Amino acid sequence: MGRRLVLGVAFALVALIGFVAWVKLERRRPTAALARPPAALGRGGTIDVTLRDVGTGLAWGRVEVESNGATTVLASEAYPAQTWRGSGLFETTISTPLAPIDHKLGEGPATLRVFAGDYSWLRWLRSDPAVLEAPFTIDLSPPTLEVLSPQHHLTLGGLEFMLYKTSPDAVRSGVAVASYFFPGTAGLFADPTIHAAFFAMPQDLDRTTAAKAVAEDAAGNRREVMLHAVVKPRTFADRTLDLDDAFLERKVPEILAASRLPAQPDLVQGYLYVNRTVRRNSEVRIKDVTRASAATPRWDGAFLRQPNSAPLAGFGDRRSYRHDGAIIDTQTHLGYDLASLRQAPVVAASAGTVVLADYLGIYGDAVIIDHGLGIFSLYGHLSAITVRRGQEVQRGETVGRTGETGLAGGDHLHFSVMLYGVHVDPVEWWDGKWIRDHVTAKLEQYPRATTTATRDE
Ligand SMILES: [Zn+2]
Structure with missing residues (x-):
């Protein structure tokens, strides 16, 4: 009986020592990874290093820079042990500014080194090489x-x-x-x-x-x-638009359905959602499709204005929306509304590439054309689109037909000119003299x- 107990205790002791040794003698060193490779770092440069460890957890981490033969410690952190196993911290990120002026680091080649340790007993035996080393350049001179x-x-x-x-x-x-x-x-x-x-x-x-x-x-x-x-x-014109229920009943469900949004039980709330949220989302999509533009001007003289059309609304109109005698919303109109005949052919204002031919929220069925150097034109509320994305069009080529899709009360064309998605007054582009004086003259200087x-x- 006593011998069995001794054996049992001895066995348990050996097992315990074995378990502790197995835990504490783990050989896996911490690792480090950079959020982005520091090709060049300037005054505002920051270094983000993620340290990871498996087993006992991280004990400490240090980020150093060697430049011109001198070593500077940018950050040094310690992670205290929480249990006999170690810190239990298996991942952490050290974010440190390079602060080259504070650290008196000069311009030129430099080396980033990251060191880290864990709670393994082997740390007493092994040397401590850098877990990450990366060359980079310290650049303090802005471009001319x-x-x-x-x-x-x-x-x-x-x-x-x-x-x-x-x-x-x-x-x-x-x-x-x-x-x-x-x-x-x-x-x-x-x-x-x-x-x-x-x-x-x-x-x-x-x-x-x-x-x-x-x-x-x-x-x-x-x-x-x-x-x-x-x-x-x-100054921009102030306009009040009266919304009647027939208009709301016709437009709100159409736009929500075409935008794949759920129907709204309340018509006015649904309208406000369209006029605010759908409007904002339409501009986000415009920003997205106008991010890149041809690197050469595609226009030749003035933009073509929709033929035989009369303006219904102008650029920058401050619109107040009235329903049942109360102003329920205000928005800015960012283009020209041009009306002619119903379903009149819509023509490209100038040569370019179609970057959007699709339903576009409040603009309904729409076409956007890239004319180069960030200049785009937009044609909204179309009843038909006759071009496709990626297509090259010439000045005056038909891109669709006028209509009243989207937030339009009657058949007309909404025409916008945009610089990288920022709406600007189209009148400058309908004016050949403005283009000559402001653009062509400068292009011809060199x-x-x-x-x-x-x-x-
Ligand atoms: Zn409009």
């Missing part, structure tokens, strides 16, 4: 940026064209106006450093908003140059490239 066009004249809600030079290290350049960013296009000119960019003073901004040319390199170094821009004031242009991102 020179604005070539001295003066810029716009009207609120309208466009201007500008030229600038930037050094080849720029990976993103263009014009920033408040939170709007309008990318520039390279490759138009024999001098490859010259870029062209349209920019807008969008109708929802104050006309004194600063417009800045911007160039950024891969390390995030940014150069900004304030543009000399004179923005003419303008010899053009003979090869095909490419677009910046």
